[in-house]
Amino acid sequence: MNKPRMTYFDKEDILHMLVAESAETSSVEISPNITAELDDKGQLVGIEILNASTYLRDSILESVEGRVLHLTEPTAKQTFKPEQGLAPPEFHFAPLCR
Numbered sequence: 001m002n003k004p005r006m007t008y009f010d011k012e013d014i015l016h017m018l019v020a021e022s023a024e025t026s027s028v029e030i031s032p033n034i035t036a037e038l039d040d041k042g043q044l045v046g047i048e049i050l051n052a053s054t055y056l057r058d059s060i061l062e063s064v065e066g067r068v069l070h071l072t073e074p075t076a077k078q079t080f081k082p083e084q085g086l087a088p089p090e091f092h093f094a095p096l097c098r
Contacts, residue, residue: 008052015052020045 005018022039024046030036033055037046049055 013050013052013054015049015056017047017049018045019047 007016007018008014009016020039020043022041022043022045024037025040026038027048028036028038033050035048035050036044037048039045
């Protein structure tokens with residue numbers, strides 16, 4: 001497989017990724033707004049994403065937020081008791097060792 005080529009169609013908000021030079025003969029909807037394009041042997045030749053800006057924004061945010069949550073964890077926990085006049089706790093986060 002060659003290096004994929006991507007083309008964004010701004011007016012239509014469609015991202016098309018070409019992964020092979022073969023002709024598309026069929027397609028399969030993978031999920032709403034995502035279609036896999038196949039050649040006559042059933043090999044993937046392209047991917048089309050409708051509403052691409054929203055899909056990519058949501059996918060990237062979800063991925064980054066998930067990674068950030070797994071990279072840090074609280075090192076100390078304190079109980080905040082406003083009735084006792086204590087200041088809110090300071091939380092310190094340390095990277096997890098992997």
